[in-house]
Amino acid sequence: xxxxxxxxxxxAAQLWxxxxxxxxxxxxxxxxxxxxxxxxxxxxxxxxxxxxxxSALVLAGFLWWSTAGLLDRQTDAAINADAQGLLEHYQDxxxxxxxxxxxxxxxxxxDDAIYLLADPLGRLIAGNLETWPSVITPDVEWIxxxxxxxxxxxxxxxxHFVLPDGYQLxxxxxxxxxxRLRHILGDALLWAPAIVVVFGIVGAMxxxxxxxITINDVAATAAAFSRGDLTRRVRVSGMGDEFDxxxxxxxxxxxxxxxxxxxxxQVSNAIAHDLRTPITRARARLEDAARSARDEADLRxxxxxxxxDLDGIVAVFQALLRIAEIEAGSRRSAFARVDLGPLxxxxxxxxxxxxxxxxxxxxxxxxxILPAFGDHDMLQQAVANLLDNALKFSPPGGTIRxxxxxVGQTLEITVADQGPGIPPADRARATERFFRGEAARNxxxxxxxxxxxxxxxxxxxxxxxxxxxxxxxxxVISLPALTASNAPLPPA
Amino acid sequence: MLNIAPLTRRRLCAGLFATxxxxxxxHGQSTDDMPxxxxxxxxxxxxxQLARQLRAEIRARSTPEVPDEVRMLQHEGxxxxxxxxxxxxxxxxxxxxxxxxQR
Numbered sequence: 001x002x003x004x005x006x007x008x009x010x011x012a013a014q015l016w017x018x019x020x021x022x023x024x025x026x027x028x029x030x031x032x033x034x035x036x037x038x039x040x041x042x043x044x045x046x047x048x049x050x051x052x053x054x055s056a057l058v059l060a061g062f063l064w065w066s067t068a069g070l071l072d073r074q075t076d077a078a079i080n081a082d083a084q085g086l087l088e089h090y091q092d093x094x095x096x097x098x099x100x101x102x103x104x105x106x107x108x109x110x111d112d113a114i115y116l117l118a119d120p121l122g123r124l125i126a127g128n129l130e131t132w133p134s135v136i137t138p139d140v141e142w143i144x145x146x147x148x149x150x151x152x153x154x155x156x157x158x159x160h161f162v163l164p165d166g167y168q169l170x171x172x173x174x175x176x177x178x179x180r181l182r183h184i185l186g187d188a189l190l191w192a193p194a195i196v197v198v199f200g201i202v203g204a205m206x207x208x209x210x211x212x213i214t215i216n217d218v219a220a221t222a223a224a225f226s227r228g229d230l231t232r233r234v235r236v237s238g239m240g241d242e243f244d245x246x247x248x249x250x251x252x253x254x255x256x257x258x259x260x261x262x263x264x265x266q267v268s269n270a271i272a273h274d275l276r277t278p279i280t281r282a283r284a285r286l287e288d289a290a291r292s293a294r295d296e297a298d299l300r301x302x303x304x305x306x307x308x309d310l311d312g313i314v315a316v317f318q319a320l321l322r323i324a325e326i327e328a329g330s331r332r333s334a335f336a337r338v339d340l341g342p343l344x345x346x347x348x349x350x351x352x353x354x355x356x357x358x359x360x361x362x363x364x365x366x367x368x369i370l371p372a373f374g375d376h377d378m379l380q381q382a383v384a385n386l387l388d389n390a391l392k393f394s395p396p397g398g399t400i401r402x403x404x405x406x407v408g409q410t411l412e413i414t415v416a417d418q419g420p421g422i423p424p425a426d427r428a429r430a431t432e433r434f435f436r437g438e439a440a441r442n443x444x445x446x447x448x449x450x451x452x453x454x455x456x457x458x459x460x461x462x463x464x465x466x467x468x469x470x471x472x473x474x475x476v477i478s479l480p481a482l483t484a485s486n487a488p489l490p491p492a
Numbered sequence: 493m494l495n496i497a498p499l500t501r502r503r504l505c506a507g508l509f510a511t512x513x514x515x516x517x518x519h520g521q522s523t524d525d526m527p528x529x530x531x532x533x534x535x536x537x538x539x540x541q542l543a544r545q546l547r548a549e550i551r552a553r554s555t556p557e558v559p560d561e562v563r564m565l566q567h568e569g570x571x572x573x574x575x576x577x578x579x580x581x582x583x584x585x586x587x588x589x590x591x592x593x594q595r
Contacts (some may be wrong), residue, residue, distance in 0.1 A: 042539070076511075090579070105533055106532075106542055106586060106589055107586065107590060108586065108591060109583070109586050109587060111533075111579060111583060111586075115532065127532075128531050128532045128533035128538070129529050129530070129531060129532065130529065130530040130531075130532050131529060131530070133529050135526065145526060145529055146526050146527075146528035146529070147527075147528050147529050147530070147531050148528040148529065148530045148531065149531045149534045149579075150534040150535075150578055150579055154528075155527055156529075174531075289515060290585065
């Protein structure tokens, strides 16, 4: 939606203000060059500018090589070819060489050939230079000298040959046109760096600005989060680039932190709410005993009841600490290959007696070998918690089923009972700490059993699912199955 | 990630300066301090010498007809040299010699 006309001046003023602030900040930094270089954005910009200028230099060098350089190479090739022909004529004697030089001068339509032949005494005997150039000594091979052509100054490139018998030959070309081109190119290339520097600076500022926008956004989000605004997230541009991936990772981290903080708040509230009752009850009993105990036996009985209440409270705290330890993932380093088959068979043996005492049946469907990767004790405790719940909530005569199977890449452990089950509306909350459904109000327990099972499943990279057993509840722990060759990587 | 090793930094700077220095050297080559060598094939004497050579070539031809183009170039070349336009005059006489040689 376009801003209203009245808003545009306000937006422009805001932009100007931001620019001014940024410029003041840059000027402060510019007074201290060391501080300027500490800025990652400045370094990125300088690297960009440097690479841009280097690329421009390389391009300029290539242009020079392919234009002026090409002309130079062509001139030298022409001189060498010309000289080759003259030297072949010299084999017939100096007179033949003189005639050849005169013929070539007469036929030089391009009017660019330069020749000079001198005898061993230094006398000039052929060619179109008035004097022997003093800078050309026997050791000189290639040289460029200024020439005078009908009063106009020019430039010639010459190759010097010392011939047998002491004769000396100069073969060359008028390269004034090439020199003019080199000057023109050189002037252009001298201006080019200025243009390159300007564009490099503009590009560097753009790179730095882009860098700064992203970093500032992340920094502002982190600062707001630290101050308590847990809803703040880093902006995702939607381009799917590296900055977006970084923003998404940071946002996921912030989501996780916010969820953990919510969890801590919930636990604190739950502890305050759910433990107050047993603590208050224990206190009331002791107060009552102190007021109305008739003898030592009454007092001991009151003390025993209080001890029992406090033991229950301690057990709740221990369970909470256990869940916190599991969720922190500190036990992940102890993961190893585990065969869940014997583990589950042991639990069946342990709980069959208890089920029989309750008039319940315990059936099982467990493969003999169930390889997994995790913590033996934690997995045992998780399944034991589910069996505890099943025994607690199944009616006499009911059947409890413990089953395990590998389904695709997943290992599933199912504990099903025929109790009242958990209504669908409560299933999402059933794994929260201290949650007690309506059916569990009158049964002993702290509401931490399923929370611990959930934590163990999550630590092993799996899930806990609560389904309807028609009737009753089917609790399913799903874990990554161990592959044939290697153990799966521990969950992040 | 943004730190460039000191040795790499020195090499980059050296390469940059060498390139700029080379460019400056190539562009700034100068022979201004040397007296120029006079080219004798741009003079009226050379033009006259070529004109004599052209007349000799024409006389040496056994064919009775000399192409009109050659005569025109000979005439133009001689005239231009006499009027002081030495190099264009020499060019025309050379062109006439070239045409004769090709026949």
